[in-house]
Amino acid sequence: MTGWTADDIPDQRGRVAVVTGANSGLGLVTATELARRGARVVLAVRNTAAGADAARRIGGAVQVRELDLASLGSVRAFAARLAAEHPAIDLLVNNAGVVLLGPRRTSADGYELQLATNLLGHFALTGLLLANLAAAGQARVVGLSSITHRSAHLDFDDLLFERDYRASAAYGRSKLATTVFGVELDRRLRAAGSPVASVLAHPGLTRTNLTPRAWEHRGRLGRLIARAGLIVTQPVERGTLPQLHAATAPGVRGGQFFGPSGLWETRGRVAEARLSREAADPAVGRRLWAAAQDLTGVRYL
Template sequence: MGTHWTADDIPDQQGRVAVVTGANTGLGFETAKVLAGRGATVVLAVRDVDKGERAAARMAGAVAVQQLDLTSLDSVRTAAAQLRRAHPQIDLLINNAGVMYTPRQSTVDGFERQFGTNHLGHFALTGLLLDLLLPVPGSRVVTVSSTGHRIRAAIHFDDLQWERSYSRAGAYGQSKLANLMFTYELQRRLAAHGPPTLAAAAHPGVSNTELVRNSPALVRAPMDRLAPLVTQSAAMGALPTLRAATDPSVLGGQYYGPGGRREVRGYPRLVTSSPESYDLAVQQRLWAVSEDLTGVTFGV
């Protein structure tokens, strides 16, 4: 392995099954394409099946499409049941899909959209599929967070759904902090259960994707102009996720991001998250609340 970890360092993925949420575009597309190119059977778990089919057609290898709408727990349960029938085991579950800076909207189940999509939908999906990963050597759950987890770095238990007041950035930050806290608590439970499954997290730095499409125009316009100067490609942004998912040296509970200044861009390396993200009591409280809201409990 050279100084910089790249997609060329990914071991052969023949015989492995990888489920990637939000894989029809951006980071998810790049992640899925590389895994398929390394021999994995890849499932693109996407809300829009037509877009998923078009994305699959641009990939080489064994690629399938699974409908999944993370804003609906019914859809999550249906998708999990269909995945269970199609795949008796899963090696990689990559919780990549996300929304950012949306207006105040609710999911089908009444959750604030960013928290409901980015955290609760993935929490439920993981819980419903976890037993397919637990017996598999080298299996991993990788959840994609963001440097945005430091925005108002707190889980607002007194108003989780932002019903009293709403901040696009604050709600996004809470959802991405929840992604990390979920990863850390899941890893603690997996470690107690015993090998082989581990949980890890990653973030893409500032990557040039469609994620900012919901930002206000006053924010989006300057971001579009500055993008070539301050962002990296989606292919580079996917490398931390790919490393967390495939590097044999990865340990449970680790967090990977770009190695450049302020973790904005660069080749993937081990990074640390905010002090708040490591609060054990808050992690466990968030877990209990997430089980209650989704009705999904874990076998670990």
């Protein structure tokens, strides 16, 4: 996979791809490249006006559908409509995410917002669309991890950070949880003999709209940190390559994890990435799966 670029994406004609958070950043680039190769792309977005603007810029066979991952009611409504519209779904890219600074915020269901959006919404969405993914024959689910997952820990006694809340730690926990979910999903799909593959990717340090937006309310210091990010991060087009590779490259197997290959996986060419010990632990995977089922009410595999 040395030197793999978006130009190496195979022909996607006849395939249906769903990309969450597709109106900006990594999601927009992912949706654009998939559409450029002929896929029928569904932009699953919270802001449908922004989604419509993105669809006009992308062109091709692109649909916009409303999805608020921080509301399990929205996830269920979106999944029901999509399942009816597309009996077979070839690709689900669980790209959307939120990073916060400041005080603890909660989702529509009362859960810590970062875990609710980054993990629970995608956990429920994947389960509700699993039959449609299986119907496609060789579908893939791509989860978006982060290098921050390696320094995080899942405290199952306070998974939702109801005590001693720290926004940065909660974000790291949400990305570790997302990573554990992708690995455990692969285990369960293989055990069930499913044709669906679960694959993970991370973008290294990439310039997206998440970090500047999170820091903008922190005054001069926040603006300085946002500007520093422009120096140490790579362009979003480069950062998107690991998830595009996971989504489309021939020979990708369930359970693989892709990221940049250089400078501690912060930037560079696509290569296989390193999971933390906790992310790879089957016991952690089983505990998180049970917790996610209880919190979402969505049970599968």
